[in-house]
Amino acid sequence: MKALLCACLAFGLFCVSPLSPANAVELLGAGATFPYPLYSKMFYVYWQETGVKINYQAIGSGGGQRQLLKMTVDFGGSDAFMSDEALEKAPAKILHIPTCLGAVAITYNLPGSPKLRFTPNVIADIFLGNITQWNDQRISGLNPEQELPNMNIVVVHRSEGSGTTFVFTDYLSKVSEEWKKKVGRGKAVNWPAGLGSKGNPGVAGLIKYFPGAIGYVELGYALLNRMPVALLQNRAGRFIKPSTTSTSIAANVTLPEDTRISITDTEAPEGYPISSFTWVLVFKEQAYRGRTREKARALSNALWWMIHEGQKYTEPLHYAPLPLEAIVRAENAIQSISYNGNPVVQ
Numbered sequence: 001m002k003a004l005l006c007a008c009l010a011f012g013l014f015c016v017s018p019l020s021p022a023n024a025v026e027l028l029g030a031g032a033t034f035p036y037p038l039y040s041k042m043f044y045v046y047w048q049e050t051g052v053k054i055n056y057q058a059i060g061s062g063g064g065q066r067q068l069l070k071m072t073v074d075f076g077g078s079d080a081f082m083s084d085e086a087l088e089k090a091p092a093k094i095l096h097i098p099t100c101l102g103a104v105a106i107t108y109n110l111p112g113s114p115k116l117r118f119t120p121n122v123i124a125d126i127f128l129g130n131i132t133q134w135n136d137q138r139i140s141g142l143n144p145e146q147e148l149p150n151m152n153i154v155v156v157h158r159s160e161g162s163g164t165t166f167v168f169t170d171y172l173s174k175v176s177e178e179w180k181k182k183v184g185r186g187k188a189v190n191w192p193a194g195l196g197s198k199g200n201p202g203v204a205g206l207i208k209y210f211p212g213a214i215g216y217v218e219l220g221y222a223l224l225n226r227m228p229v230a231l232l233q234n235r236a237g238r239f240i241k242p243s244t245t246s247t248s249i250a251a252n253v254t255l256p257e258d259t260r261i262s263i264t265d266t267e268a269p270e271g272y273p274i275s276s277f278t279w280v281l282v283f284k285e286q287a288y289r290g291r292t293r294e295k296a297r298a299l300s301n302a303l304w305w306m307i308h309e310g311q312k313y314t315e316p317l318h319y320a321p322l323p324l325e326a327i328v329r330a331e332n333a334i335q336s337i338s339y340n341g342n343p344v345v346q
Contacts, residue, residue: 025298030057031064031077033199062161076281079163081260101320103242104274106230108214120175129193155194156215161187171264220318236269246272247320
C-alpha cells in the first residue's frame with residue numbers, strides 16, 4: 001500500500017509539472033526587436049509556469065509581418081501597425097493585440113557622454129544630413145552648457161524593415177515637412193545619410209563603436225548599454241526625457257477598437273514625443289494549415305497572460321505597461337479569436 005501511495009503521488013507530481021508532456025505545446029513567433037528584452041522575460045516565466053514554450057525570433061517588424069502572412073509562425077511581433085491596404089491583401093483577418101509601450105530614444109557617442117537637448121527640426125536635419133558637425137550652432141545653441149567637439153556626425157539607422165524605424169520616421173514626418181517630402185514614413189526608407197545596422201542591438205553596437213555617432217534605439221537598449229539619451233522638445237515646447245512615465249503619459253489617448261494608432265508627437269505637456277505601442281499580430285481564425293484547437297487555445301491563453309500577469313515585467317525593463325483602455329481592447333481581440341468559427345476562450 002505504501003509503495004502504491006508513493007507511486008500515485010509521483011504520478012500526480014508528474015502531471016502538474018510545467019514540463020508535463022500534456023502541456024508540451026510550443027508556439028513560434030517572429031518580429032520586432034523593440035520588445036525583445038521584455039518578450040524574453042515574459043516567455044521564460046510563462047514557460048516556467050505553464051510548460052508552454054514560446055520561441056520568439058527577433059528579426060524586425062517587417063520580417064514578423066512577412067512570416068505571419070506566409071503562415072509560417074503562430075504570431076508576428078510589430079511596432080508598426082499594418083495599413084488598411086496590407087490588411088485587405090492578407091489571406092485572412094489579422095488582429096492587433098497591444099502588449100506594452102516603449103520609447104524610441106536618441107542616443108549618441110561623444111566624449112564625456114554629455115546630456116543633450118534637441119528640437120524636432122534639429123533631429124530631422126541631422127538625419128537628413130543637413131547638419132554634419134557636432135559643434136554646429138544649431139546644436140550648440142540648444143546646449144550652451146556643453147562644449148561640443150569639432151567632430152563629424154555619423155548617423156546610424158536600421159538596415160532592415162523595422163517597426164522602430166516606422167515609429168521614428170512617423171515622428172519625423174509629423175515634425176518636418178522636408179523629411180515628409182524627401183523620405184516619408186515606413187518600416188524601411190531611403191536614408192539620406194548614415195550607416196545601417198540590423199536590429200536595435202546592432203544599431204546600439206554601431207553607435208558605441210563609432211565616436212561621433214548618433215542613432216535611434218528602443219530605450220531599454222540604450223540604458224542596458226549605458227548610453228546617454230537625449231531630451232527631446234515636444235509639441236508643448238518642453239524638453240522631455242524618455243522614460244516609462246513620459247511614455248505612459250503620451251499613451252493617454254482614446255484608442256480605436258482595433259488599437260492601430262500612432263502616438264508620436266504627443267500633445268501631452270509631459271509626454272515623450274517618440275512613444276509607441278507594440279503589437280502581437282495573429283489571425284482571428286486559427287483553423288488553418290492543419291493547426292489544432294489545442295495550439296489555438298495555447299496561443300490565446302499566452303496572449304491573455306501577457307496583457308495581465310505579464311505586465312508586471314514591463315517597467316523593470318524600461319517599457320510602459322498597457323493603460324486600462326488598451327487592456328480592454330486587447331481582451332476583446334483575444335476573445336474574438338476563433339477555431340472553425342467558434343470562440344477559443346470564454
